[in-house]
Amino acid sequence: MKTKKSAYLSPKNRFSLETVKRRRDSQAGIKSKRPAIPYLGWMLVFTIIPLLMVLYYAFTDDTGAFTLRNFVNIADYSHIFLYSLYVALISTLICLVLAYPMSFSISRCSERKQSIIIMFLMVPMWMNFLLRVYAWVLILQSYGPLDTLLQLFGVDVTLIGNTGAIVVGMVYEFLPFMILPIHAVMSKIDNSLIEAAQDLGCNSFFVFRKVVFPLSIPGIISGVTMVFVPTASTFLVAQYLGGDQLMIGDVIERVFQFNHNSGSAIALVLMIVILGFLVFMNRFGDKEAVGR
Amino acid sequence: MKKILSMLLAMLLIALNCIGLAACGTEENEEKDEPRAASASQDLSDSEKVVNVYNWGEYVAPGDDGGMDVIAEFEKQTGIKVNYTNFETNEELYNVLVNSNSSYDVIIPSDYMIARLRSEGRLLELNYDNIPNIKNTDERFRSQNFDPENKYAVPYSWGFIALVYNTKMIPEGEITGFADMWNPKYENSVLMFNNSRDALAIAMQVCDPPIDPGKDDFTEEDIERATDKLVEFKECGSLKKYVMDQVFTEMEGSQAALAPYYAGDIATMMDNNEDLDYVLPEEGSNLFIDAMCIPDCCKHKKNAEIFINFMCEPDVAAENAAYIYYGTPNKAALELMDDDFRESELINPPQEYLDKCFKFTNIDDKIYNLMQENFIKACTGKAKNGSKAAVAVILAVMVAGTLFVLALNIRRGIKNRGRIYKL
């Protein structure tokens, strides 16, 4: 969850940070590197070493000898892996479709109105995420409010315990994380650009295609990243809303309860796929920025 | 630079060590200074009016509906403060006792876990001088195989596993045993235990030929067969979900049709939904006894014994039994219970049925880990070769792509640097 809030709040997206042109010869402040030392040590102990331990555990058995068996072993969970990516993909797409028009219309409001709307978007986001999933459990359960309502119209479907319920939960959890970054870039689009395009005879579709959409791509990219990564890796949502399907996060948690080696192997694979995805998205974003 | 870093790391580790130790002391609100071995012999009961209890969730009457709040009552009567913590499974309890430095004074594990803890020397012998109420315990529950000489455990409750079903969804009399759970007719409406031991035990009973879930020498083949049976359960389409306590919501809310669960809990469910009925599975089922023990990390042994004794008071035991609705081994308490409780088949099943039941025994780690691992695989279903290949391809693409982009970046970086120098 943290991922998304931050990237919205920090004006520079994490990857664009280092791509930002560094002012050569910047004279800022004190020039010592020493204040960073405690944190460098901290990173070593609490970021690098733990990840190396995951790596170590993934390639060893319980006696500490090198083995690749963990990976053979976890191949049995590969369909869960694909299922998680599938759920994440669907949820991300739905979020994008819902969020895009919303962000656009927010960005065309007055500034004061914008900040109020943004505030109201953030309130549910600050609620505990388990409580938000729990709310959907109550709503979707059989004989719950939605079920009763649908029964009145003669519709008899099971609402909970399937992929649909998981996707609804995910979209609910992460929709604001799609709206906020897209809004952030859209609100910077100058109205005069749109007006100029209109004056030059563009109809509204062309204005959108030629002006709004290209300018909003960085927002879309960071939104997609911020929704996709946690949806693919989150745990518990499937346990709350799903039926007999689990997601990869749940499997990691359960395998870790008794076997750190296999658990590390799954975590490692997940990490590689997610990092690969991030690098890909980042690269894509760079290209877009360069292309213009 | 390197030297500074390595020194820093060393310092950090030392600092971590110090705060770590300090924190342990404060957090458990008791002295942690003595090494663990010595602590067993030391009894701080007289100086510290504390008892640390580690128990199942919702396993002591909380005094919600006008009844007795057992913990509060104990504190009031004895002036000993109870630190009450919950575990969800016997295995969690075991992990905590073995792998953490926590100290508990009273634990309430199930039979097979008691056997395991006892065989590893992790339990302390009880001093019955402090537990006079042991006389209330029914002899039927003494001298069990997990504690043949009655040295370590005082039975707290007992029960067995039965089936509960919704008569609106399944006609009465249609269910006779666990095998019916595998009937594809009950599409997406059967629940199953979400713990390896109980779920695999049921699968073993349904296997053909059945495997005795009570034996202590499972072969790997036994486990594989039981796992395949569970996979079959998922594939035949009747499985709705693997659940534990969620079974209450599901069954009481008529959201699922059939579920195996602890019999006492089934009685609770039936109180809350009159469409529910129960079946004693014809295959027989798991009979369990949970008992109070004192682990070797105990620091307040006397307080622990006072607590155990209090729990054996007839009115306290009756209050707990009425709340958790499991059978009570306390015969004095049983007399205080109403007829509904005493005559319920779910709480006191006929002896012929009990004779068909089995008890779990302690099994070795390797088989146990295999059970847990296979259970997760059964829950997730079998992976097809196609999906394995797909993941392998995704992984390969991701690794290759990342390396490619990294290489590009580095090249660009080198080029740029060259440019800067030229400038």
Next chain:
Amino acid sequence: MKKKSQKIYFGVIMAFLYLPILYLIAYSFNDGKTSVWKGFTLKWYTALFNDAQIMTSLYNTLIIALLASVIATVLGTLAAIGIYNFKGGVRSAIQNVSNIPIVNPEIVTGVSLMLLFTFAGTLMGFEMGFVTVLLAHIGFCTPYVILNVTPRLKQMDGSLYEAALDLGCSPVQAFFKVVIHELMPGIFSGLLISFTYSLDDFVITYFTRGSRFQTLPVQIYTMTHQRINPKANALSALLFVTVLVFLIISNAVSSRKDTEAAR
């Protein structure tokens, strides 16, 4: 016409975001445990306040959030200044490593820390609990502080610090009076973000808390993951009101600042 459809769309999204929460809150006043309305009651709120475990975990959560955010802010601010003085490739390498806790899936961060703490725990004989959770929280909060402070550093005029030295400040004085003063908005937002993330974190806490240490999110997990528990509804109502009040106040404060600045 267009305006109208826009308004309807707004309404639908807001309803989607708020109805579930409002439904939760409404049922915290229900005298039954199911979705059938059985009359108004406040008993779940009383039960909530009488639940010692929940109150302890609330206390734990606040303490952890407070300590973690303050320590992370100090650590992160210093780190941001130091990292800023590295050049080129080294700097971006450090920044990349520092961002790992942000980009990595939370569950991977959680299990990796658990591996570290169990290993170190068996080596040095400590149990996971308060300290490990605190360390983990500092770990994932600090990168956010750095991300918030760094842009401020870029904007800062370096000659200010030198001017302060010229005017007779000691380096320490100059550091606090000039540098920290200039960075303050970034530091403050870093602190705030750290505090809220720490309050809300479940996944990483779950893996590093050991067997006994409880925070509010973990408590919520125990309350809701198996059974329907109206106490959780009551808790959501209270959290919702808290968040709402907090955001409205902060919004009002910032908009007043804006108007003042405009003057």
